[in-house]
Structure formats: structure tokens, C-alpha cells
Amino acid sequence: MGGGCPMKVNPTSPGSEPFSDNVYRQSVRPQAWQNPQPSGVYDLAVIGAGPAGLAAVELATRHGLRVAIIERDRLGGNSLNAGSIPSKAMIRTGRVDAALRDGADIAVSVPAMLQTNFAAVMARMRRIRTRIAGYQSAQRLSARGVDVYFGDAQFLSPGALAVGGVPISFKKALIASGAQSQRSNITGLEQIGYFTSESIFDITALPKRLAVIGGGPLGCELAQAFCRLGSQVTIVQNDPKFLPHEERDAAELLSLALSKDGVETRLNTTVIAARQGKGEKLIDTVNNEVNSSIAVDEILLSIGRVPNTANLGLEAAGIESDAVDGINVDDYLCTTNTNVYAAGDACKAHKFTNIAETSACIAVRNAFGQRTERESHLLIPWCTYCDPEIAHIGMHVLEAKRQSIPITSFTVMMQDVDRAITDGQDEGFVKLYVRDGSDEILGATIVAARASEMINEMSVIMCAGIGMRRLATILHTYPAQSSAIRMAALAYEATQPSEPW
Amino acid sequence: MNSRANNASAGLAALPDEALLDRLQRGAFGYFTAYANAANGLIADTSRADSPCSIAVVGFALSCYPIAVERGWMSRAAALARTLETLRFFWRSKQDNQPNATGFKGFYYHFLDMQSGGRVWQCELSLIDTTLLIAGVLTAGCYFDGNGEEAEVRELSDMLYRRVDWHWARNGEDTVAQGWKPEYGFLHYGWEGYNEATILYILGIGSPTHPLPTATFAGWTLTYQWENLLGQNVLYSGPLFTHLFSHAWIDYRGIRDAFMRTKRSDYFLNTQRAIAVHQEYAVRNPQGFTGYDQNFWGITAGDGPDNRQLRQSHRDRRYFGYMSRGAPYGPDDGTLAPWAMLATLPFGAERAIGGTRHLLKNYPQVCTDDRFSSGFNPTLTCNGEGWLSDGCYGLDQGLLVMMIENYRSGLIWQLTRRCPALRAGLKGAGFDGGWLSDEG
Numbered sequence: 058m059g060g061g062c063p064m065k066v067n068p069t070s071p072g073s074e075p076f077s078d079n080v081y082r083q084s085v086r087p088q089a090w091q092n093p094q095p096s097g098v099y100d101l102a103v104i105g106a107g108p109a110g111l112a113a114v115e116l117a118t119r120h121g122l123r124v125a126i127i128e129r130d131r132l133g134g135n136s137l138n139a140g141s142i143p144s145k146a147m148i149r150t151g152r153v154d155a156a157l158r159d160g161a162d163i164a165v166s167v168p169a170m171l172q173t174n175f176a177a178v179m180a181r182m183r184r185i186r187t188r189i190a191g192y193q194s195a196q197r198l199s200a201r202g203v204d205v206y207f208g209d210a211q212f213l214s215p216g217a218l219a220v221g222g223v224p225i226s227f228k229k230a231l232i233a234s235g236a237q238s239q240r241s242n243i244t245g246l247e248q249i250g251y252f253t254s255e256s257i258f259d260i261t262a263l264p265k266r267l268a269v270i271g272g273g274p275l276g277c278e279l280a281q282a283f284c285r286l287g288s289q290v291t292i293v294q295n296d297p298k299f300l301p302h303e304e305r306d307a308a309e310l311l312s313l314a315l316s317k318d319g320v321e322t323r324l325n326t327t328v329i330a331a332r333q334g335k336g337e338k339l340i341d342t343v344n345n346e347v348n349s350s351i352a353v354d355e356i357l358l359s360i361g362r363v364p365n366t367a368n369l370g371l372e373a374a375g376i377e378s379d380a381v382d383g384i385n386v387d388d389y390l391c392t393t394n395t396n397v398y399a400a401g402d403a404c405k406a407h408k409f410t411n412i413a414e415t416s417a418c419i420a421v422r423n424a425f426g427q428r429t430e431r432e433s434h435l436l437i438p439w440c441t442y443c444d445p446e447i448a449h450i451g452m453h454v455l456e457a458k459r460q461s462i463p464i465t466s467f468t469v470m471m472q473d474v475d476r477a478i479t480d481g482q483d484e485g486f487v488k489l490y491v492r493d494g495s496d497e498i499l500g501a502t503i504v505a506a507r508a509s510e511m512i513n514e515m516s517v518i519m520c521a522g523i524g525m526r527r528l529a530t531i532l533h534t535y536p537a538q539s540s541a542i543r544m545a546a547l548a549y550e551a552t553q554p555s556e557p558w
Numbered sequence: 559m560n561s562r563a564n565n566a567s568a569g570l571a572a573l574p575d576e577a578l579l580d581r582l583q584r585g586a587f588g589y590f591t592a593y594a595n596a597a598n599g600l601i602a603d604t605s606r607a608d609s610p611c612s613i614a615v616v617g618f619a620l621s622c623y624p625i626a627v628e629r630g631w632m633s634r635a636a637a638l639a640r641t642l643e644t645l646r647f648f649w650r651s652k653q654d655n656q657p658n659a660t661g662f663k664g665f666y667y668h669f670l671d672m673q674s675g676g677r678v679w680q681c682e683l684s685l686i687d688t689t690l691l692i693a694g695v696l697t698a699g700c701y702f703d704g705n706g707e708e709a710e711v712r713e714l715s716d717m718l719y720r721r722v723d724w725h726w727a728r729n730g731e732d733t734v735a736q737g738w739k740p741e742y743g744f745l746h747y748g749w750e751g752y753n754e755a756t757i758l759y760i761l762g763i764g765s766p767t768h769p770l771p772t773a774t775f776a777g778w779t780l781t782y783q784w785e786n787l788l789g790q791n792v793l794y795s796g797p798l799f800t801h802l803f804s805h806a807w808i809d810y811r812g813i814r815d816a817f818m819r820t821k822r823s824d825y826f827l828n829t830q831r832a833i834a835v836h837q838e839y840a841v842r843n844p845q846g847f848t849g850y851d852q853n854f855w856g857i858t859a860g861d862g863p864d865n866r867q868l869r870q871s872h873r874d875r876r877y878f879g880y881m882s883r884g885a886p887y888g889p890d891d892g893t894l895a896p897w898a899m900l901a902t903l904p905f906g907a908e909r910a911i912g913g914t915r916h917l918l919k920n921y922p923q924v925c926t927d928d929r930f931s932s933g934f935n936p937t938l939t940c941n942g943e944g945w946l947s948d949g950c951y952g953l954d955q956g957l958l959v960m961m962i963e964n965y966r967s968g969l970i971w972q973l974t975r976r977c978p979a980l981r982a983g984l985k986g987a988g989f990d991g992g993w994l995s996d997e998g
Contacts, residue, residue, distance in 0.1 A: 162873050304783075305750050306887045313889055317876060346680075346742035458780045463820050466785040466794075470886050472844035483844065486887070488785070493820070548786050 081187035084194035085131035085138065086207060093204045095225050099125045101421070102218060102227035104210045104369065107134020108410045109233035109401030109417035111193050114203055116421050124203050125227070127210040127220050132198075133190055134235050135254070135402070136410040142189055143258040144278055146182035148442055151285030155318065155444065163481050173286050175263035182258065212374035215394050229396050229424040232376070232384055233417055234369060236362040236402035241270070246331040249338050251356040254279075264288050264355035268340055270328050272299040274441040276359035277311060281443050283357075284320045291321040291351050293328055293342055300441060304454060307447045307504050310485065314445060323351075331356065364403045382406070388431045390420040398424050409439050438516045440509040445471075445485045448512035451500030451519060452490055463493040467525070467545040471505050474544065476536035482506035487541040489515075489525070491549060496524035501542075511539045518542075525549040570925065571918040575911055580629075582900060582914075583962040585928025587626055589955035590619040595672050599644025602672060604932070605950040610669040610678045614687040618956020620644060620694030621807070621970060624701035625963045638707055641698045645714035648695075651675055653721075657740045664722035664768075666691060668737070682737030682745055685727050689758040692719055693807045696761075696980070700973040719979055724762035724770045732777035734758065734770065750781045752795045754803035756825065764983025775987040779817045788838045788886060790831040791823070796884020798836055798858040798898050799957070801829040805904075806960040808980065809971035812992025830905045837909065839885040846871055847892035848944070849936035853916035856898025857885045860954070861932035861947035863893065870937070877938055892937035893945075896921075897930035897954045903965040930954065 101117045103110045106128035117124045131138045160167035198205050208221040217226045238253035269280040272294030280292040298308040316322050330341040337352045364383025371378055377385040377393045384392055384399040391398050398420035401413030419430045440448035457464045472483040485504035501515040528546035593602035601619045603612035623641055626632035651660035658676045667677035668684035699715025702708035727734045735744040762770035785794045810825035818824050840855035859882040867876050877891045899913035924934045932951045936944030963969050974980050975993055
């Protein structure tokens with residue numbers, strides 16, 4: 058750990074497994090936890106201890122505020138417990154498995170019988186989750202002077218809320234209640250049972266056949282991961298393409314990658330009903346007018362996430378919300394109650410951990426400072442962690458067109474990048490969207506083995522206001538996959554008029 | 559699998575350019591006489607037994623008869639008779655929302671029974687394929703300028719065009735749907751980005767009866783992607799045919815819409831650049847496919863080896879059956895369309911002829927009786943030879959005949975420049991300049 062990073066303390070006794078399930082529970086929801094007795098008015102009350110809530114607490118305590126945080130389930134929220142972290146842990150194993158199977162491509166002979174022990178995969182995932190949970194455990198928060206409450210929070214008035222009947226008064230509050238998997242109205246599905254992202258990481262046996270309903274980021278990631286770990290996976294997507302928010306070439310590349318891995322992909326297909334068969338589950342689908350059925354052992358429903366706004370007593374505090382968009386906030390993340398702010402999945406269209414954390418910090422600064430930070434000024438990179446990864450930042454081509462901004466996409470195919478070739482990872486591309494008549498970069502899409510890392514370079518470039526001309530002069534290591542970004546700038550340079558020498 | 563080179567095509571490589579083009583153009587045209595039903599003018603989709611009719615192929619055929627007349631391969635009377643049969647068939651065909659009709663709302667089903675002319679395979683009422691059919695119908699109307707039965711061609715041509723309800727095909731959206739089925743309604747496919755559909759919007763906007771609003775064209779161009787790709791500034795679309803189909807009928811030289819004006823390009827130049835991308839992709843040959851080089855390129859929609867996965871050249875290779883392939887994003891399984899290079903003739907004769915000669919010299923089996931097969935994959939070998947489609951496809955042959963003619967004489971482009979529907983459609987879509995400024 059470098060300076061400034063929190064040292065991690067595990068509540069373990071000598072000789073015990075440091076990352077056991079018990080340690081995890083102790084971190085995220087200690088069994089014998091006693092909620093503190095509130096005394097006086099808190100400067101900040103935070104509802105929800107996911108990435109947004111925890112980031113808010115971190116910032117607020119650093120500035121000496123008295124803070125209460127209320128969590129109804131587990132510290133760390135969806136991201137740690139049932140989202141980013143567990144999925145990435147599984148994806149890692151899937152990738153190694155896939156890389157081993159492709160070993161011959163890079164002249165490694167691999168034994169024919171490669172086996173992945175699913176129970177061990179999930180055990181590894183849980184150890185990782187425990188390790189990361191330790192950084193912001195209940196005990197550590199408490200030790201830093203944060204009052205940690207477990208229970209349901211409910212507003213009583215514009216300036217007070219209650220947890221388990223205990224009233225808590227606050228000067229400012231932040232709603233960071235997150236989101237949950239959208240339930241489905243598919244006939245019969247509730248009766249036969251299905252997993253969502255909240256429950257899928259608790260399974261201990263690999264489903265032999267898995268249907269994934271929904272082709273958004275999480276559906277695609279998990280379809281590929283389960284396939285690589287040995288499930289026979291069918292993914293059913295209502296839309297004509299996966300990842301409807303990404304550009305066509307990226308989505309098509311993903312389609313090909315999924316089916317190359319052996320995922321059965323069904324685009325343009327709607328699930329109309331689900332029913333129990335003999336020892337199996339059947340989902341009935343329709344593609345245009347053609348009906349068919351898919352027989353599976355388990356079903357994962359991944360059709361989006363809806364903000365958690367119910368039972369918060371929002372009306373009592375004068376806070377407006379709606380079921381789809383969540384808490385209504387202005388550009389400063391203030392709700393219709395001027396003392397209450399909101400951040401993260403509870404109010405944001407893009408439900409990503411990085412946005413949750415950043416928006417929470419903006420909200421806290423606006424609540425206690427000059428109220429000058431606008432959420433819309435954020436430049437947001439995001440990534441879908443399939444293989445190859447699909448990452449984006451800034452403007453999409455269509456958005457630019459809608460705003461009548463003429464742009465050119467400078468594209469470098471990864472198959473033309475030396476390091477991608479040496480790595481045997483030459484699928485994908487880098488596209489930089491540049492405003493015509495200037496060298497201003499408005500956005501980027503990257504599809505590559507490590508697009509999640511490469512997009513961060515774009516984040517720095519764009520935040521620093523670096524244009525294509527300057528980027529072309531910025532040295533990169535050679536060979537590196539990220540040099541594709543500079544190659545795009547060199548392609549831009551090549552389009553500029555040059556004086557003959 | 560296919561047999562080795564047919565002797566009838568063996569001497570092709572030795573012919574001088576003009577003779578070579580003539581042979582290959584005539585060979586391609588022969589498809590329309592070999593796979594036609596003379597009683598109704600319908601043409602088979604492919605050369606395979608029991609192939610149904612594809613309405614788009616009929617559109618190509620109607621456009622090719624005038625070429626055959628001018629080249630002396632068909633008498634004007636025979637071309638007129640065949641054209642009239644075709645137009646009369648479509649005019650009288652069953653038009654309603656029943657599943658066995660020939661069409662609905664002036665559009666037609668993608669595939670029809672060669673004899674009865676009714677819908678087959680529960681296929682969709684196809685907007686793009688109807689467009690290509692209507693383009694041929696209008697071309698015939700422009701060519702047959704005499705009296706008597708030739709006047710009937712013009713009349714039917716006009717009536718068929720006026721009957722198409724383009725407005726309905728929008729289904730209330732900003733852009734058109736791709737198709738419709740009586741069992742289902744409008745199809746739910748994405749129709750995003752540049753492709754062969756330019757002519758669809760142009761004919762739709764030009765309609766005097768049920769026009770598309772001019773804004774639909776802008777709605778469509780909104781989804782365009784202008785890319786700097788493999789050294790070219792290009793309006794991107796992956797499969798080569800998408801850069802060619804509309805151009806078979808429309809001379810895009812010197813005319814521009816709002817999008818191309820901003821980019822200081824035009825659609826003709828764009829196709830030239832797209833061809834350069836395909837050629838450059840083949841030179842770079844990132845996946846190490848056999849045969850790809852500067853004289854062998856052309857990734858497009860067409861027949862392929864079938865879905866299978868093999869381990870070859872230190873990598874897993876996946877092959878596909880009939881599909882729309884593209885460059886550089888793929889899918890690419892090493893299958894090239896042997897006819898594609900020649901179909902780019904008007905956009906650069908040296909490149910097109912050079913590639914075609916290279917192909918005929920090295921892989922003569924791709925051309926049988928002067929007619930190119932739909933697909934060839936030299937990477938996937940069987941008995942020492944590359945996989946070769948055993949079928950010829952009407953679309954490929956029609957495109958080839960028209961493109962060779964546009965290079966040789968410009969006949970089709972001259973005809974369609976006078977076509978009021980096309981002129982109105984182009985102007986409505988915001989095209990101007992060049993020949994559109996001249997009197998029609």
C-alpha cells in the first residue's frame with residue numbers, strides 16, 4: 058500500500074482463514090451489530106452503503122463532518138456483493154480457461170482434459186469479495202467515527218429519518234439507495250424460479266444449461282463467463298443487437314465473440330412465457346413470428362435495473378421520484394428537498410460504480426460547499442467486460458449527429474497493432490470521434506482485450522483537453538496495445554495538408 | 559464439391575480486355591435466360607434446383623434486357639415480350655394481406671414460387687428487394703420508348719411504381735422498416751448505418767402517390783458513420799455489395815446530398831474509397847487467409863462453406879454458410895466473391911480487371927461457362943482445391959452485367975438520368991449538382 062491508502066485490518070484470529078465467508082459477513086453485515094444511539098443532529102445522513110454512500114462518507118469524514126450511514130443489506134452494495142466484483146472474479150477464471158484452451162495458438166500444448174472446478178471458482182470469488190470488503194468494513198467505518206446503522210431508513214420529515222424506530226436528525230442527507238434487478242412480467246417465470254444478479258453469485262453448482270434473458274452488459278458478461286466455465290448457455294435478447302447503447306460495430310463484434318465461445322445467441326427474440334418441464338425449465342420465445350422453446354436447467358434474468366425508491370418515506374421529506382428514473386435531481390444532484398441530495402444508481406441512468414462514487418462526491422461538495430459542481434460536466438468512461446472488452450467515453454456518433462456536429466471516426470483495427478498481434482489479442486478496434494475542422498476529441502469507443510484499461514487513457518486525454526495533433530506527439534511504450542490510441546492520432550495527422558519538403 | 563475448371567472458360571485469361579469483358583458480361587447475362595420462367599418473367603434466386611424467384615433478381619433482369627438488346631444478344635422484340643410478361647405478372651398478381659399473396663401495398667414478398675408467383679418460405683414483404691425490382695421496372699420504362707406494346711411497358715412501369723405505398727412502410731417511424739409479415743407485422747431489425755438502401759429512400763421520396771417524407775432520408779443519414787479507416791476517409795459499410803447496388807442504377811458522379819457536401823465527397827468517390835479499403839484489407843490479410851492479396855479481394859454477402867469450426871494454420875477457424883461478410887470488421891472467414899472485383903469496374907478499371915485476370919489465371923474454377931460462382935474459399939480446401947460454391951446467384955450476375963455496361967457504355971446510367979422518379983427522389987433527398995442540374 059502506498060501513502061494515503063487505508064491499511065486493512067481483518068478481524069481474524071491467528072491461524073484462521075483471513076478471507077473466509079465468516080470474515081466477509083463480519084465486514085459487510087456483522088451478526089451481533091449494535092446500532093449506535095444517535096446524539097444530536099448529524100451533519101450528513103447517508104442512505105445506502107454502496108459505492109456512492111461509502112464515497113460520500115469517506116469525503117465527509119475527511120472534512121470533519123459528523124456522519125451516519127444506514128444500510129439495509131450489506132456494506133459495499135451491489136457492486137461489491139452482487140455485481141462488479143463477483144462477476145469480474147468469475148470472468149477472470151473464464152478468461153484463463155479460454156486462454157488455456159487456445160494455448161496451441163501461442164505454441165503452448167495444453168492437456169486435452171482441462172477442468173474447471175466450479176465450486177472452487179465460486180470460493181475464489183468469495184475470497185476476493187471478502188478481501189475487498191475488508192477495506193470498508195463496518196468495524197473500520199466505525200473506528201473512523203462514522204455511525205453505521207443497519208436497517209431500513211425512512212424519512213419522517215424534511216429534516217429527519219428513522220432507522221428501526223430510532224429517529225435520526227440531519228442537516229443534509231444523501232440518498233444512495235442504489236438499484237435492484239428489474240423483475241419480469243414473463244408469464245410463469247416467477248413460478249418456476251430464476252436468478253438475478255443479486256442471487257446468481259450464491260450458486261455453488263454450475264448449471265449444465267443456462268438461459269440468460271437480456272443482452273445488456275451484465276447479461277453478456279455472465280453469458281460468456283458461464284459458457285467458458287462449462288455451461289451450455291443461450292442468451293436471448295429482445296433487441297436486434299447486444300448492448301443497445303453501444304455502436305453497431307462493437308455490438309456485432311461481441312455477437313461474433315459470444316458465438317465463437319459457444320454461446321447460443323438469439324437476437325430479436327422475445328421471451329413470452331416460462332414453464333416447468335420434466336426436470337427442466339422451458340422458456341418459450343418468439344422471433345418475428347416463429348415460436349420456439351429453449352430447455353434449460355437454470356435461468357438468469359438480466360433485463361436492467363430499477364432504482365430503489367420504495368419505502369423510503371420520500372413524500373414525508375418532500376422528495377419527488379418516479380419508478381423508472383428514480384429520485385428526481387437537478388444538475389447539482391439536489392432533490393426537490395434542498396437539504397437532500399441523491400447519487401448513484403438511485404437517480405442515474407448509467408448505473409456504474411464509477412459514476413456512483415463520483416456523483417456522491419459531487420453531491421456532498423454541493424451540499425456543504427458552493428453548489429457549483431454540475432453532474433452533466435462529468436466525462437464518464439464505462440466498459441462491458443466481455444472478451445474482447447467494449448469500452449466507451451464521451452459522445453457517440455449518433456449523439457453528435459443529433460446535435461449537428463459533423464465528426465470523423467479515426468479507426469485503428471487492433472489487428473494492425475503490433476502488441477495486439479504478439480499477444481494474440483488482435484480482435485477489436487479503437488475509434489476516436491473527432492469534430493470535423495478541428496482536432497477536438499469528442500468521444501471514443503474501444504473494443505480490445507483490455508479496453509477497460511485503454512479507455513482510461515482516453516479519459517485523461519479528454520479531461521486534459523488534448524487534441525489529436527498533440528496526441529500524435531505523445532510517446533507511448535512500444536509495443537503496447539494502447540499505442541493504437543496514438544496510431545489513430547497519427548492517422549489524423551496523415552489527413553492534414555502537408556507542405557512538400 | 560465442385561469439379562475443376564470448365565474448359566469453356568479456360569481461354570478467358572488470354573483475351574484482351576474488351577473481349578474478356580464481353581465474354582464475362584454475356585456469360586453473366588445468360589443467367590437470366592437460363593433460370594427464367596418465360597410464362598411470367600420470374601427469375602430464380604440461384605442456379606440450384608427448386609430455387610424460388612427472388613424479386614430483386616427480377617429487377618436486375620429487367621435492367622439487363624436493354625443491355626442485351628444493345629449488345630445484340632437478344633432481339634428488341636424478345637426483350638419487350640419478356641419485359642411485358644414480367645410487368646403484367648406483377649401488375650395482376652395477388653395484392654392483399656393474405657399469407658399466400660404475391661405482394662401487399664404495392665410491395666412484394668422477397669421470394670416467390672417460380673410457377674404460381676405466390677409467396678414462399680413464409681418470407682417477408684421486402685422493402686429493399688421491392689426497391690430493386692421497381693428500379694428494374696422503371697429502367698424498362700425508360701428504355702422502351704416506342705409505341706404499341708412498348709407504350710404498355712411505360713404504362714405498367716408507372717402504375718407499378720405508383721402503387722407502392724412507401725408511406726405505409728415507415729410504420730410511423732423516422733426511417734423505413736426492413737419488412738413486414740402478414741403473421742407478424744413490421745419486422746424488428748435494426749437498419750442502422752449506410753448500406754445499399756440509398757435507392758430505397760430515393761425511389762420512396764420520388765413517389766408521386768405515396769411518398770416518403772424527405773426527412774426520412776435525413777433520418778437515415780443520421781445513422782451514418784464517417785470513418786478514417788485503413789488510410790481512407792470513407793462512409794463506412796462492411797460488405798462490398800452495399801457500395802454497389804444503388805450505383806448499378808444511379809450515376810452518383812458529381813451529385814451530392816447534404817451529408818456528402820459536408821464531407822467534401824460523393825457516393826461515387828466513396829465507393830472508390832470503400833474498394834480501396836477492401837483491397838488494403840486483403841493486402842494486410844490479418845487473419846492469414848489463403849489467396850488474399852492486392853489482386854484478390856471482395857468480401858461481401860454470398861454463399862459460404864457452411865457453419866463449421868476447424869483448426870488450421872495454428873488457429874481455430876470458423877466458417878459460415880450464406881451470410882453477409884464485410885471488411886475490415888468482419889465477419890470474414892476467407893470466403894471471397896469471385897464476381898465482386900469485376901463488379902467494381904466503373905470505379906477503377908485497372909484494379910477490377912487486374913484482379914479478375916489474376917483470379918482467372920490462378921483459380922480458373924471460379925468461372926464456369928463464363929459465369930462466376932457466388933463464393934470461393936481457397937483457405938478451406940477439399941481434395942486440394944479451395945471450397946467453391948456450386949451455385950450462381952442472380953443478384954451477382956445482374957449486378958455484374960449492369961456494372962460492366964456502365965463501364966463500357968454508361969447505358970443504364972444514361973437511361974435512369976432521364977427517369978422522373980429518380981430525379982424527383984434525388985432532388986427530394988437533397989442531392990444537387992452535376993447531371994441533376996441539367997434539364998431532364
